[in-house]
Amino acid sequence: MDSPILEVSHLAKSFGDNLVLSNIDFSVRPKDVTCIIGASGSGKSTLLRCINMLETPSSGNILFHGEDIMRQGFDVPAYRAKVGMVFQNFNLFNNMTVLENCIIGQRSVLKRTKAEAEQIALEFLDKVGMSPYIKAKPKQISGGQKQRVAIARALSMTPEILLFDEPTSALDPQMVGEVLSVMRKLAAEGLTMLVVTHEMAFAKDVSTHVVFMQNGVICEEGSSDDIFVHPQKQETRDFLARFLER
Amino acid sequence: MSISQMNFFERVVFLLKTFGKSYVSGAGYTFLIALVGTFFGLVIGFIIGIIQTIPVKKTDPLVKRIVMKIVNYILLAYVEVFRGTPMLVQAMFIYYGFSTLFKINLDYMFAAFFIVSINTGAYMAETVRGGILSIDEGQTEGAQSIGMTHFQTMVYVILPQALRNIMPQIGNNLIINIKDTCVLFAIGVTELFSRAKSVAGAYYTYFEAFTIVLIVYFIMTFICSRVLRLIESKMDGPESYDLATTDTLAYTSGMANYPFKNRRMK
Ligand SMILES: Nc1ncnc2c1ncn2[C@@H]1O[C@H](COP(=O)(O)OP(=O)(O)OP(=O)(O)O)[C@@H](O)[C@H]1O
Numbered sequence: 372m373d374s375p376i377l378e379v380s381h382l383a384k385s386f387g388d389n390l391v392l393s394n395i396d397f398s399v400r401p402k403d404v405t406c407i408i409g410a411s412g413s414g415k416s417t418l419l420r421c422i423n424m425l426e427t428p429s430s431g432n433i434l435f436h437g438e439d440i441m442r443q444g445f446d447v448p449a450y451r452a453k454v455g456m457v458f459q460n461f462n463l464f465n466n467m468t469v470l471e472n473c474i475i476g477q478r479s480v481l482k483r484t485k486a487e488a489e490q491i492a493l494e495f496l497d498k499v500g501m502s503p504y505i506k507a508k509p510k511q512i513s514g515g516q517k518q519r520v521a522i523a524r525a526l527s528m529t530p531e532i533l534l535f536d537e538p539t540s541a542l543d544p545q546m547v548g549e550v551l552s553v554m555r556k557l558a559a560e561g562l563t564m565l566v567v568t569h570e571m572a573f574a575k576d577v578s579t580h581v582v583f584m585q586n587g588v589i590c591e592e593g594s595s596d597d598i599f600v601h602p603q604k605q606e607t608r609d610f611l612a613r614f615l616e617r
Numbered sequence: 618m619s620i621s622q623m624n625f626f627e628r629v630v631f632l633l634k635t636f637g638k639s640y641v642s643g644a645g646y647t648f649l650i651a652l653v654g655t656f657f658g659l660v661i662g663f664i665i666g667i668i669q670t671i672p673v674k675k676t677d678p679l680v681k682r683i684v685m686k687i688v689n690y691i692l693l694a695y696v697e698v699f700r701g702t703p704m705l706v707q708a709m710f711i712y713y714g715f716s717t718l719f720k721i722n723l724d725y726m727f728a729a730f731f732i733v734s735i736n737t738g739a740y741m742a743e744t745v746r747g748g749i750l751s752i753d754e755g756q757t758e759g760a761q762s763i764g765m766t767h768f769q770t771m772v773y774v775i776l777p778q779a780l781r782n783i784m785p786q787i788g789n790n791l792i793i794n795i796k797d798t799c800v801l802f803a804i805g806v807t808e809l810f811s812r813a814k815s816v817a818g819a820y821y822t823y824f825e826a827f828t829i830v831l832i833v834y835f836i837m838t839f840i841c842s843r844v845l846r847l848i849e850s851k852m853d854g855p856e857s858y859d860l861a862t863t864d865t866l867a868y869t870s871g872m873a874n875y876p877f878k879n880r881r882m883k
């Protein structure tokens with residue numbers, strides 16, 4: 372088995388005296404598609420934000436290829452370039468066109484040439500079906516389109532792993548499908564993904580690994596079948612039952 | 618016909634004929650001072666605004682935190698003092714301060730640029746700070762998530778948007794500066810207002826001379842506000858976009874087999 376890309380161990384995070392995450396342990400191996408599910412407020416976003424260093428963990432370790440990302444002198448920007456993130460609210464750069472959004476990071480962070488950056492950007496925009504819209508500004512396209520551009524922007528950095536924080540939660544139902552189908556395609560191509568989602572059907576289909584979180588701890592984890600077909604814990608069953616009811 | 622026999626309009630025409638050049642050069646100076654002052658004020662404002670919005674975390678080294686604190690206090694003092702006192706008094710203070718304390722007679726124009734710049738800078742600092750703070754946190758996080766440094770995030774993402782958002786304020790400041798440079802006649806700058814005063818004094822035609830100057834000021838500010846609007850809509854880019862045609866698609870389809878693995882960053 373490949374050695375893990377990411378290893379999270381004993382991770383804890385508190386905001387003031389509000390303990391939001393504790394004792395989080397899991398790892399991500401190449402080509403894994405890990406889905407994190409759990410009720411609102413269970414700490415899923417906080418976990419992803421800790422992994423991306425948008426939040427500083429209170430204690431514990433995160434290792435990237437065995438290297439501690441929190442040690443003094445660790446090159447955080449270079450790390451972030453290899454660990455992409457797709458946000459619930461897209462966070463596209465409003466002052467740039469679709470194409471520029473996908474180029475700027477390649478130029479400024481990876482120092483790629485203009486021609487190379489453009490080629491790569493166009494390739495991934497094509498993959499998410501957004502190449503006709505390269506001249507549009509973010510405010511001129513729909514939510515689903517924005518999210519697909521955000522995915523292309525992250526992919527353009529050729530990351531080793533892509534983090535998704537509820538990528539479809541801010542979308543109208545008819546746009547959810549277009550984003551999920553892009554994500555299914557990426558999963559099938561072997562992209563390593565760590566996905567926080569409330570889309571249970573998607574999680575069930577594409578996950579190689581599922582993590583169920585509750586109240587800031589990992590309550591249960593396992594394969595897609597383990598969690599969705601044979602859940603062991605009562606909390607997991609209750610959570611899934613609530614989703615099926617809807 | 619002597620000037621006392623003319624009616625109002627004839628006197629205005631007479632003044633324009635006689636002193637037109639003087640008005641024009643005065644207006645030129647006024648405009649130049651306002652433009653240069655606003656520009657450097659904006660530069661000062663951006664520098665201060667950027668410094669004031671550098672994030673300081675509890676985890677940062679103590680030295681950095683202390684230096685940032687001191688720098689911020691100094692900047693705050695500058696902003697408060699220059700916003701809180703009249704430009705006329707500042708002009709007097711600086712101009713006569715230099716000649717009394719340092720025995721330096723400042724060049725009039727240099728003094729004018731200097732005073733208007735630092736005065737505008739004090740206003741702009743707050744404007745820029747507000748402009749930066751008004752940009753959604755998500756823009757910063759989006760930039761950081763692809764590995765941009767704080768500096769890159771500022772230059773490529775935040776400042777262009779902040780600049781666009783504060784354009785109306787910049788316009789306001791430019792217009793205020795066009796009008797307020799008139800106080801600089803007090804230190805002997807030969808801008809529009811001082812020209813009008815000498816024109817008025819030459820024939821005792823105060824009403825006519827200041828009617829002309831009023832109109833000239835208005836024309837200048839009106840043109841500026843129109844031009845600024847034009848710049849704003851230029852910054853916004855086109856209302857609509859063209860869908861890329863098969864050209865670009867053909868270009869990309871050639872790349873479809875580009876091996877994913879080789880491009881991975883090691
Ligand atoms: N910056 C912050 N300061 C203080 N508390 C925070 C902060 N961010 C998150 N929290 C708290 O941490 C807890 C977990 O939040 P988080 O956003 O990680 O949950 P989540 O599982 O992503 O929920 P959702 O499904 O609604 O997105 C919540 O109780 C929230 O109030």
Ligand SMILES: [Mg+2]
Nearest residue numbers: 415416417537
């Ligand atoms: Mg969340």
